Amino acid sequence: MHVGxxxxxxxxxxxxxxxxxxxxxxxxxxxxxxxGQAFFKLPSLDSLDRIHRSALGIGxxxxxxxxxSRYFLGKKIKRFA
Numbered sequence: 001m002h003v004g005x006x007x008x009x010x011x012x013x014x015x016x017x018x019x020x021x022x023x024x025x026x027x028x029x030x031x032x033x034x035x036g037q038a039f040f041k042l043p044s045l046d047s048l049d050r051i052h053r054s055a056l057g058i059g060x061x062x063x064x065x066x067x068x069s070r071y072f073l074g075k076k077i078k079r080f081a
Contacts, residue, residue: 002074005066012059019052 026042029035043051 002066002070005062005069009059009061009063009066012055012062014059016052016056016059019048019055023048023052 022042023045026039026045026048029039030045042048
């Protein structure tokens with residue numbers, strides 16, 4: 001159960017980082033006034049900002065749920081000497 005939360009949280013955080021990188025790249029293309037062809041195929045800066053915000057919020061919540069579910073519901077692991 002906690003592994004699923006961890007994986008979903010990491011996926012959300014990966015989407016957030018990717019959208020932030022695309023946002024920065026697209027913003028620099030816009031400021032240079034010489035955008036490439038890929039510029040016109042990407043979502044708008046407003047859409048990327050919304051994607052980033054929602055993916056970051058969902059990723060943090062799911063990652064936190066993974067930590068808490070492991071802490072409270074996980075079985076104790078016995079260590080062998």
